[in-house]
Amino acid sequence: MAKVAGLTVRTLHHYDELGLLRPSERTASGHRRYTEPDLRRLYEIRLLRELGLSLEEIGGVLDQPGALRPVLAARVDELDQQVRRINALRRQAETLLSHLDSAGPFATERPMALLGQLSVFGEYLTEEQGRRLDQHGEQLDAEAREWMEGEWPVILAELAEHFRAGTPVDDPAVVRSARRLTTLMETFTGGDAELNAAVAKFFREHGTEVMRSLTGGPDPAFTTGLWDYVSQAYSALG
Known part of the structure; x- marks a missing residue:
C-alpha cells in the first residue's frame, strides 16, 4: 500500500493514529489491510494536501458529508485568482x-x-x-x-x-x-x-x-x- 501510494509506512501509521485513514481490515497476524474505499480516501487526502489543507482540516472535511465540494470550489477560485495574477x-x-x-x-x-x-x-x-x-x-x-x-x-x-x-x-x-x-x-x-x-x-x-x-x-x-x-x-x- 505505502509503495503503491508513494508514501512511507510511517506516514500511513501516522494517518491511522490521527484517525484520518484507518484500514478497513486486518490480517490474521494483525497487519493492516487497505480496501478499495481506503484507497479512494487516501487519494482524497493526498489531493487536499497538495491543495494546501492541513491534516486536521482534511479530517474535518472528509468526515462531514457534503463538505468536500465547497472546499474544492473555494480552492479552485483561489487558484483562478493566482492564474490571473500570474498572467x-x-x-x-x-x-x-x-x-x-x-x-x-x-x-x-x-x-x-x-x-x-x-x-x-x-x-x-x-x-x-x-x-x-x-x-x-x-x-x-x-x-x-x-x-x-x-x-x-x-x-x-x-x-x-x-x-x-x-x-x-x-x-x-x-x-x-x-x-x-x-x-x-x-x-x-x-x-x-x-x-x-x-x-x-x-x-x-x-x-x-x-x-x-x-x-x-x-x-x-x-x-x-x-x-x-x-x-x-x-x-x-x-
Whole structure:
C-alpha cells in the first residue's frame, strides 16, 4: 500500500493514529489491510494536501458529508485568482521585454518617476472625493486590485507601441486597447462622474509626463504626440 501510494509506512501509521485513514481490515497476524474505499480516501487526502489543507482540516472535511465540494470550489477560485495574477505579471514582463527590444533598458528611474507623477493625482481631488475614492478602493477585492495594477501599464504600453507604429486610432487593435482603458478607469473610480472628471483633468495636464515616465522616451515631441494619440483613441469611443 505505502509503495503503491508513494508514501512511507510511517506516514500511513501516522494517518491511522490521527484517525484520518484507518484500514478497513486486518490480517490474521494483525497487519493492516487497505480496501478499495481506503484507497479512494487516501487519494482524497493526498489531493487536499497538495491543495494546501492541513491534516486536521482534511479530517474535518472528509468526515462531514457534503463538505468536500465547497472546499474544492473555494480552492479552485483561489487558484483562478493566482492564474490571473500570474498572467498579469507575464504581461508586464512582456512589456519590459518590448522596451528592451525597442527602447533600451527599462531603467529603475522610469517606474519611480511614474509613481511620482501619479502621487500628484491626490491634489486633483477634494477631501470628499478622496474619501469616496478610498471607500471605493476598500470595496474592491484583491483580484480587482491586482488586475488594475497589472493592466494599466500594459494598456498604456500597447498604445505607445501602436503610436510608434503609426497605427490609426480607429484601428480595431487600438479601439480594443482604448476600451480596456475605459474599463480600467471605470473600475478605478466606480463610475463616479466627479472622480472620472478628476482623472480626465489630471491626465490632460500630466498625461505627457506619465507617458514619458512609462516609455522613457527622450524625445518630448514623441511623448507629447503619444498622449495626444491616447486622447484621440479614448475620445474615438464616443
